[in-house]
Amino acid sequence: MLVEIRGVIKHYRRGGETIEVLHGIDLDIPRGDFVALMGPSGSGKTTLLNLIGGLDTPTAGSIVVDGRRIDRLSSGELARWRAAHVGFVFQFYNLLPVLSAQKNVELPLLLTSLSARERRRHAMIALTLVGLADRARHKPRELSGGQEQRVAIARAIVSDPTLLVCDEPTGDLDRATAAEILTLLQVLNREHGKTIVMVTHDPKAAEYAQRRLHLDKGTLAEAPEIHVG
Amino acid sequence: MKYLPLVSAGLFRRKTRTILTLASVVIAFLLFGLLQAVGTAFESGADSADARRLVTTARYSIIEPLPIAYARRIEQVPGVVAVAYADWFGAKYQNESNAFAVFAVDPARYLAMYPEFTVTAAHRDAFIAARTGALAGRRLVERYGWRIGQKLPISSEIHPQMDGSMAWEFDLVGIIDAEDPAIRGNTDVVLINVKYFDEARRFGKGRTGWYIERVADRAQARTVAADIDRLFANSPDETKTQPEKEFALGFAKQIGDIGALVTRILVAVFFTILILTGNTMGQSLRERIPELAILKTVGFSDGKVTALVLAEAVVLLLLGGALGMAVATGIMPFVNGSMGGRFPPLFVDAETWLRAAAIVLALALAVGIPPALRARRLRIVDALAGHR
16 A cells, blocks of 8 residues: 555644644555545645645644655655655646756756756656657746646656646646646556546546545545546 | 756846846945945055054144154154154145145155165165155156156145245156055155255255154054153144054045945945845745745755755845956956046955955845745745645
């Protein structure tokens, strides 16, 4: 099992009020799985994704990823753990606008001991994998939305993480481009063994996953089969 | 070094804004270099002062002359090892604007008193030997194209000759110079032989403008100064003796407190830079919150993100400061040339560079720490949520 979540509770304080977003979540994600997390807005999907990716820590409960309890790590330890084990893909790509595609992809590698040449080589491999080797020198504003998201995916996989967490990766793309991105994620899952956890509103996007989970009001359930017209 | 492209990317995210801010920093440090040079030039007399030298003038007014006969009596004061004296000639060369200092001195005494001046042995001997001889500072010689051996027709605004003529003539027998650029400003002078001058002038015979004494022990300088003044107390020509540095500072302050003026201008300039650069850094940070969150997301620690933001402030100010100081240093020869030697030589010394480096560091910390701490406190989930 790659991810083991037990009794996870997450509170937020807003104003003077405490809001419980997740109510005792239990979840197992096997290695090599592709999970779609669905649910209405405010159901806690992104909160759960952030906890799995080590961007936030739970109020209670345990999260074990690849045999390591990440809920007990300090901020610095979590940063190092994320750099080594997790790749992130966001709805709005979040590329650095002044850096070229290649330099954006190289970002996580700056934290390694790789030489500049090695970093460049790894970045080019990742860009080739997402089909953008010929756009390496382009700045984000010179790329289409789909291309930007491919660069973001290249950045997510460049350090060869075990786990990819994707938050609405197709939320800002048209249908055809979204299909390309989802196919790419499928390839990374099937051919490169990446475990993927993806938050999406879109039932069509969820179809690309092996497993769909439904989160509603902070409680998790296996989603019923969805038939998309 | 591998983070430098990231620092530069953050800095030049908004090129126009950063370049304008950089330009203002360059101009501030250019101004700093120039004004410091002016301040240094004004204080060069004080800076080059020797702690073992005293200056004696008339007690109540620097323009009142003292008897030349005082020299022998001052020499007898315990602790005094050498005495020289000089008188103000009040020179005018060719026209009103060509004013420079001409001192009537005892050549041997005066040159022995100022070992920091460089004069060749041949020029020194010629000056001591020639009654109408004159030594001139190298910059004056170059400015007016004088040649050794030529006559120097110099008028005095104070001292007529016996026949009532204000026009004097001396023989240029040598050049006076200094290796240290701070001292070279003190060589913008023509020295003439007091023996000839005193004999030839109509009034004020047997008197001189001021005395310079060297003491054996600098720690005893004030005691010796008091002893000299006590020697002439209650006489028609009472004296005021003070360390050379105090005399030079007092003399410079007659023009105005240049040091205080320069400091006030620079405080205003750097305060403006602080506000301007601080605003640029703050604005830049606010625009990049999601980008900083992404850096943290991919594994950059809080410390690394803090250091990156701080480094941007350091690079901006270091670049601007170095450019401004380099320009200030580079244009000095042109500034000096354009003034035709009518002002002491301006130069940017090592101390000014060190002060600039300290200001860069202080400004970088003042400007960089608030956004750097804000970046450090940034929570990834909040920053990314704000960007959704």
